[in-house]
Amino acid sequence: MAPFRPPGGRSPDEGAALARQTAWTEALARGTLPSFVKERLAETMSGARPWVTTASPAGLLAQRSHGIRPLGLVSGNCWFHFGYSWTRGHYEGWHTALDRLRLEAGLMGANAVVDVTLRVRRMPGTENEDHMDYGVTGTAVRLDGLPESTNPALATVSALEFARLLESGIVPVGLAIGAHYDWFVASGYGTANAASFWNQELAPLSSFLTRVRRQALQELRDDGVRLGSGVLAHTQHTELYRVEPDENNPYPRFLARYIALGTAILHDSRTRRPLAVRPVTSVRDPRLLAATDTTREVL
Amino acid sequence: MTSDAAADLPKHARERLEGLRDTSRRGGIFTSDFSVNEFLMVGEAGFEPLGLVVGSCIYHTGIQYAGWGKNQEMAVLSQAMYEARELAMTRMEQEAQSLSADGVVGVRLEVKRMDWDKDILEFLAIGTAIAHSKGHPGFKGPGGKPFTSDLSGQDLWMLLQSGYRPLALVMGSCVYHVAHQGMLQSLGNVGRNVEMPLFTQAMYDARELAMERMQQEAKEAGAEGVVAVQLHEGSHNWQPHVIEFFSVGTAVKPIEDAAVIPERLIPQIVIPVND
Numbered sequence: 001m002a003p004f005r006p007p008g009g010r011s012p013d014e015g016a017a018l019a020r021q022t023a024w025t026e027a028l029a030r031g032t033l034p035s036f037v038k039e040r041l042a043e044t045m046s047g048a049r050p051w052v053t054t055a056s057p058a059g060l061l062a063q064r065s066h067g068i069r070p071l072g073l074v075s076g077n078c079w080f081h082f083g084y085s086w087t088r089g090h091y092e093g094w095h096t097a098l099d100r101l102r103l104e105a106g107l108m109g110a111n112a113v114v115d116v117t118l119r120v121r122r123m124p125g126t127e128n129e130d131h132m133d134y135g136v137t138g139t140a141v142r143l144d145g146l147p148e149s150t151n152p153a154l155a156t157v158s159a160l161e162f163a164r165l166l167e168s169g170i171v172p173v174g175l176a177i178g179a180h181y182d183w184f185v186a187s188g189y190g191t192a193n194a195a196s197f198w199n200q201e202l203a204p205l206s207s208f209l210t211r212v213r214r215q216a217l218q219e220l221r222d223d224g225v226r227l228g229s230g231v232l233a234h235t236q237h238t239e240l241y242r243v244e245p246d247e248n249n250p251y252p253r254f255l256a257r258y259i260a261l262g263t264a265i266l267h268d269s270r271t272r273r274p275l276a277v278r279p280v281t282s283v284r285d286p287r288l289l290a291a292t293d294t295t296r297e298v299l
Numbered sequence: 300m301t302s303d304a305a306a307d308l309p310k311h312a313r314e315r316l317e318g319l320r321d322t323s324r325r326g327g328i329f330t331s332d333f334s335v336n337e338f339l340m341v342g343e344a345g346f347e348p349l350g351l352v353v354g355s356c357i358y359h360t361g362i363q364y365a366g367w368g369k370n371q372e373m374a375v376l377s378q379a380m381y382e383a384r385e386l387a388m389t390r391m392e393q394e395a396q397s398l399s400a401d402g403v404v405g406v407r408l409e410v411k412r413m414d415w416d417k418d419i420l421e422f423l424a425i426g427t428a429i430a431h432s433k434g435h436p437g438f439k440g441p442g443g444k445p446f447t448s449d450l451s452g453q454d455l456w457m458l459l460q461s462g463y464r465p466l467a468l469v470m471g472s473c474v475y476h477v478a479h480q481g482m483l484q485s486l487g488n489v490g491r492n493v494e495m496p497l498f499t500q501a502m503y504d505a506r507e508l509a510m511e512r513m514q515q516e517a518k519e520a521g522a523e524g525v526v527a528v529q530l531h532e533g534s535h536n537w538q539p540h541v542i543e544f545f546s547v548g549t550a551v552k553p554i555e556d557a558a559v560i561p562e563r564l565i566p567q568i569v570i571p572v573n574d
Contacts, residue, residue: 050517051524057458079498083491125539
């Protein structure tokens with residue numbers, strides 16, 4: 001069989017692979033990127049390589065009409081091990097990943113990164129819960145009339161919504177994040193309530209989860225205050241685990257994690273431009289999928 | 300009908316395709332998985348559906364062992380994922396060519412694991428072949444073959460209005476083995492909040508390779524850009540620490556005489572009031 005040479009890929013020979021690994025190690029330790037990545041980003045920015053966007057064609061149209069030009073897909077990630085604090089680790093993991101995304105966008109001279117999405121990743125085939133990867137991706141864009149920027153604004157909203165905000169006199173300035181986790185020991189609760197025949201609220205668990213959420217939302221608010229004057233379009237993620245008793249823990253324990261993030265905006269309601277609202281019928285509709293086939297993955 | 304493409308197809312496929320509409324057989328019927336809106340918008344865009352076209356490939360992935368403590372691309376698996384998708388796509392394109400189609404829209408690329416053998420995967424490419432209603436010759440993809448795109452009919456219309464035309468569904472794949480941590484390194488992390496640089500680096504490298512390959516495919520297709528890009532990650536029952544990064548999008552090119560966006564299409568603020 002001929003050696004595998006995918007389009008644009010480098011030959012998988014040992015020496016080249018090793019040099020590539022070394023370049024990654026050195027670059028990430030210095031807070032920068034390997035030369036081959038910088039080269040690709042520079043070529044994308046100059047038009048020598050095709051631009052890349054996560055936007056739909058409708059977004060593309062808005063980008064053209066509103067002077068928002070897509071540059072390329074940018075990303076960053078940080079695989080983090082939690083030792084003494086999950087909350088602290090979560091914060092550091094997300095922020096390191098976002099700083100790295102900002103670095104890629106800055107190298108392309110982007111004014112903003114839109115459609116920023118966050119993804120948590122665990123190692124396939126392992127059950128280890130004490131480490132995970134925080135990955136972020138987004139589309140770097142240039143705004144016509146603005147000079148190149150080294151510190152682009154990040155936004156979870158799409159390019160279309162970004163344009164809508166600017167039209168309304170609202171300026172997206174960055175991402176606000178609030179995350180919290182806590183343990184709950186079910187000493188007085190046990191399993192009797194859950195096994196009961198009666199309808200009843202599991203009140204200790206309810207209040208535990210509410211407390212975790214409120215704390216995270218307080219952090220989201222604090223982050224928003226630091227960045228601007230409000231947080232929009234926030235998305236949230238909750239996990240609640242039950243850990244069975246063991247020799248050191250006589251009662252079941254529950255672990256709750258909650259994260260909320262959104263786009264921080266600067267706005268002044270006194271200068272807000274009024275909207276002309278008119279009813280429309282959308283011609284977009286969801287893609288048909290083989291919903292009954294659960295083993296099928298759409299690539 | 301393109302004679303080469305038709306000759307390579309099995310008899311039952313030829314019979315099915317012959318019952319479908321074609322630019323030289325207007326009396327046939329079309330099939331598609333279009334929604335009503337999609338059907339209408341494909342017509343608005345100046346195209347008409349010819350038929351559902353499909354290509355599939357059942358593929359046995361080879362074996363490759365990675366160094367336990369080593370970050371490395373699993374070239375055998377990367378090649379398998381590339382080749383199998385390519386085979387499925389080519390077979391679908393072959394059907395479209397035999398219908399004299401200008402393109403295929405709404406392409407779905409799916410992969411399915413087989414329960415009885417973890418090394419066997421099914422790859423499926425399916426979409427609706429379309430042709431320009433007035434026989435405009437300027438919509439073919441690279442090499443005069445039908446263009447391919449995962450965009451819906453509505454998105455095709457919008458893309459054309461934006462001054463771009465689709466060229467090809469482009470993709471980049473990289474299957475990667477992430478190094479295991481040694482015992483000493485793991486012990487060193489106990490009780491510490493600390494980044495695991497080897498793991499971080501592996502994700503970076505795999506993602507970069509997938510992105511670079513997709514961009515290269517687009518460049519080779521003569522594209523100006525790639526729209527509606529999605530980045531997927533998955534593990535298809537492989538050994539632990541093996542992950543695939545897969546990027547996919549539609550490579551596009553500006554339409555020569557479409558520099559100005561019509562006034563009626565300047566996007567307006569539309570806020571669904573049921574959200």
